[in-house]
Amino acid sequence: MAPDLSTRLTADLKGTNIYLVGMMGTGKTTVGKQLAQQLGYRFLDTDELIEQAAGQPIPDIFAESGEAGFRALETQVLSQVSAYTRLVIATGGGIVIEQMNWSYLQYGVVVWLDVPVPELMNRLRGDRSRPLLQDTDLKDRLETLWQQRANRYRQADVQVQAVGGVGAIAAQVLEAIGAVVKSDRAGVREASP
Numbered sequence: 433m434a435p436d437l438s439t440r441l442t443a444d445l446k447g448t449n450i451y452l453v454g455m456m457g458t459g460k461t462t463v464g465k466q467l468a469q470q471l472g473y474r475f476l477d478t479d480e481l482i483e484q485a486a487g488q489p490i491p492d493i494f495a496e497s498g499e500a501g502f503r504a505l506e507t508q509v510l511s512q513v514s515a516y517t518r519l520v521i522a523t524g525g526g527i528v529i530e531q532m533n534w535s536y537l538q539y540g541v542v543v544w545l546d547v548p549v550p551e552l553m554n555r556l557r558g559d560r561s562r563p564l565l566q567d568t569d570l571k572d573r574l575e576t577l578w579q580q581r582a583n584r585y586r587q588a589d590v591q592v593q594a595v596g597g598v599g600a601i602a603a604q605v606l607e608a609i610g611a612v613v614k615s616d617r618a619g620v621r622e623a624s625p
């Protein structure tokens with residue numbers, strides 16, 4: 433996106449946070465950093481904040497406190513970051529499953545990065561940092577998680593096919609956010625006398 437367009441988008445957003453959701457490996461962390469730079473926003477990653485809060489890496493949190501312990505920290509961290517503005521927040525792929533989390537997400541623009549499972553497999557094969565993908569058939573696990581979560585991801589404000597170069601994906605995301613913000617503005621105009 434041209435610099436003048438991203439400047440205008442930043443102004444139109446009025447500090448509204450951007451939340452990136454989607455399956456593991458869709459590029460939320462990677463694309464989020466670039467988006468933040470282009471919007472002049474700060475970048476935060478809920479996984480990183482969870483690790484800081486627990487003083488442990490994610491695999492150790494799962495091993496010691498189970499997925500339930502991890503999810504409790506995830507909700508806590510999300511509630512804390514949602515109190516701030518001008519943030520691009522990369523979330524963990526499972527954040528959408530807790531209904532409670534949507535009460536925080538809905539205050540921002542929720543962007544779903546959508547990537548087909550075969551491409552996720554290419555990106556995540558050999559990964560050791562995601563506990564839900566260890567000691568299991570990668571394809572089966574990703575397909576199962578997809579089945580469980582797809583309807584939640586569909587609740588996002590915008591959907592972007594996040595395949596190809598990171599720069600091009602970031603540009604697509606900015607364009608999609610711009611369209612939502614514009615239609616909100618049109619709605620406000622219509623509602624005014």
Ligand SMILES: Nc1ncnc2c1ncn2[C@@H]1O[C@H](COP(=O)(O)OP(=O)(O)O)[C@@H](O)[C@H]1O
Pocket residue numbers: 454455456457458459460461462463522555556594595596597598601
């Ligand atoms: N557009 C892309 N094309 C190819 N590989 C990508 C792309 N975006 C991210 N990746 C790679 O996929 C892996 C997962 O990316 P990451 O940003 O951690 O995803 P997420 O935070 O959604 O789990 C990383 O190895 C990253 O380098």
Ligand SMILES: O=C(O)C1=C[C@@H](OP(=O)(O)O)[C@@H](O)[C@H](O)C1
Pocket residue numbers: 454455456457460461479490523524525526527561562563564
């Ligand atoms: O999908 C999930 O349940 C998870 C996704 C991970 O984040 P990424 O989506 O950034 O990989 C991380 O939160 C944790 O391993 C659980």
Ligand SMILES: [Mg+2]
Pocket residue numbers: 460461477479522523524
């Ligand atoms: Mg991530």
